[in-house]
Amino acid sequence: MGLLDSEAGKRRLLSVEIPVIEKYNEGRDPDFRIRMVRMGSTLMLRYSLKPGHNVYQLETRLVSSYPTVPPETRVQTPLKHCPHLLEGQTLCLWRQGSTRMTSRWDPARFTCVFAIQAAWRWLACYEIWHETGEWPLPEALSRKRHGGSDGASHPGRCR
Numbered sequence: 001m002g003l004l005d006s007e008a009g010k011r012r013l014l015s016v017e018i019p020v021i022e023k024y025n026e027g028r029d030p031d032f033r034i035r036m037v038r039m040g041s042t043l044m045l046r047y048s049l050k051p052g053h054n055v056y057q058l059e060t061r062l063v064s065s066y067p068t069v070p071p072e073t074r075v076q077t078p079l080k081h082c083p084h085l086l087e088g089q090t091l092c093l094w095r096q097g098s099t100r101m102t103s104r105w106d107p108a109r110f111t112c113v114f115a116i117q118a119a120w121r122w123l124a125c126y127e128i129w130h131e132t133g134e135w136p137l138p139e140a141l142s143r144k145r146h147g148g149s150d151g152a153s154h155p156g157r158c159r
Contacts (some may be wrong), residue, residue: 004065012067013043020113021045034039034116041053045112047072051124060115070094070105071115082126083135093118 003009025033043062048055057076063069063073075089084092093115094105128136 003043003062003064017112020111024113047116048125049120051120052127053106054127056123058119060112063111067107070103073114073119074116079126079131082129091119091122093122
């Protein structure tokens with residue numbers, strides 16, 4: 001049972017997610033508002049972000065097991081391959097592939113809008129990386145977060 005199929009999912013959607021989306025959209029330029037699209041048991045959020053110089057088109061999928069499983073965010077605008085960019089231009093925000101216990105996603109504290117804010121931060125880092133060649137968040141490269149022997153030697157690995 002998913003967000004759109006279960007009573008608990010529908011309650012969360014109506015009492016938590018939709019109100020935070022409405023608040024996010026309030027007074028925002030129409031080009032930068034979140035649009036919701038249902039695709040089967042998945043809710044897709046489509047939006048644009050401009051963290052610095054460029055405007056990016058993104059989509060965040062609230063999969064059927066959301067909010068237990070973190071949302072998946074993909075950039076639709078073409079990007080250069082870089083650290084923390086997974087296959088299909090999916091952003092490594094929550095340590096994709098990690099267990100629920102080690103993920104930075106906390107369904108009790110975070111909403112889909114938090115995921116959008118995390119995507120904004122990721123894109124801001126991307127623009128800095130694009131200019132300097134250095135990913136500006138050193139904690140993203142730490143050994144604990146990447147499970148490697150040396151995080152610096154595997155800057156593109158997100159698990």
